[in-house]
Structure formats: C-alpha cells, structure tokens
Amino acid sequence: MQKQIEKYRKKGMKLTPQRLAILEYLDGNTAHPTAEDIYRAVKKKHPTLSFATVYNTLQALVNMGEVMELTIDPERKHFDPDTTPHHHVICTRCGRIGDVFVDYSRRLELPEEVTRSFTVTSNHIDFYGVCKNCERKRRTK
Numbered sequence: 001m002q003k004q005i006e007k008y009r010k011k012g013m014k015l016t017p018q019r020l021a022i023l024e025y026l027d028g029n030t031a032h033p034t035a036e037d038i039y040r041a042v043k044k045k046h047p048t049l050s051f052a053t054v055y056n057t058l059q060a061l062v063n064m065g066e067v068m069e070l071t072i073d074p075e076r077k078h079f080d081p082d083t084t085p086h087h088h089v090i091c092t093r094c095g096r097i098g099d100v101f102v103d104y105s106r107r108l109e110l111p112e113e114v115t116r117s118f119t120v121t122s123n124h125i126d127f128y129g130v131c132k133n134c135e136r137k138r139r140t141k
C-alpha cells in the first residue's frame with residue numbers, strides 16, 4: 001500500500017485523507033464493489049465524503065490503469081483493483097461477481113473473413129450463471 005501511495009503521488013494524484021481512505025478500501029478488495037458500495041463503506045469513517053469524490057477518484061484510478069472498470073453488470077459499473085488479466089462470472093440473481101483466472105486468448109480463433117477485414121487486438125469474455133447461495137435459497141423455498 002505504501003509503495004502504491006508513492007506511485008500515485010509521483011503520477012500527480014492529490015492524496016487527500018478521503019482519497020487515501022478510498023485507496024485503502026480498494027487495496028486487495030476482491031468483492032468488485034460499485035461506486036455506491038465504496039461510498040457507503042468509506043463514508044462511515046469520513047462522514048463529509050461526497051459521492052463526487054468517490055466517482056472522481058475512481059475515474060482517475062481507471063485512467064491511470066490502476067483499477068479496472070467492469071461492465072459485466074448491466075445495472076451498474078463495478079471496480080476491480082486487480083488489474084492482472086482475468087475474466088469474471090456474475091450471478092444473474094444477486095449480482096455477485098467472481099474471478100476467472102484462465103487465459104482463453106490462445107484458444108480463440110477467428111474465421112478468415114474476419115481476419116481479412118479486421119486486425120483484432122483484444123476480446124472480452126464474461127460468464128453468467130447462478131451462485132451456490134442463490135441456488136440453495138431457491139431449493140429450500
């Protein structure tokens with residue numbers, strides 16, 4: 001965390017106590033929180049925190065490549081401080097998001113009519129399903 005703070009400083013990020021609290025909340029966070037989740041959690045310790053501060057800080061971190069913005073949930077954006085290449089799976093009932101650390105890039109082959117017209121530089125894979133919690137809940141109903 002300390003090393004990261006130095007890095008943000010060097011990149012010219014103004015580190016107010018509120019911004020530091022947001023960074024701290026995100027550090028090692030694997031829950032893929034939304035901006036609202038972050039706002040609610042950090043506001044407990046920093047009652048004067050505004051949603052705009054959370055939003056702006058997240059935008060700055062995304063622009064710096066320090067946080068990934070996830071579009072897997074059509075309802076709202078989620079944020080992931082783990083920027084190593086990976087995919088996600090979302091529960092379509094409760095919205096819980098899990099990590100998928102598998103590299104599929106080498107297994108994806110494009111037909112020639114595509115490669116003739118496009119130089120493809122990236123792809124995007126998301127998985128949809130129902131988490132075990134939701135499955136259990138439905139069975140006991």
Ligand code: ZN
Binds near residue numbers: 133
């Ligand atoms: Zn679920």
Ligand code: MN
Binds near residue numbers: 087099
């Ligand atoms: Mn993730």
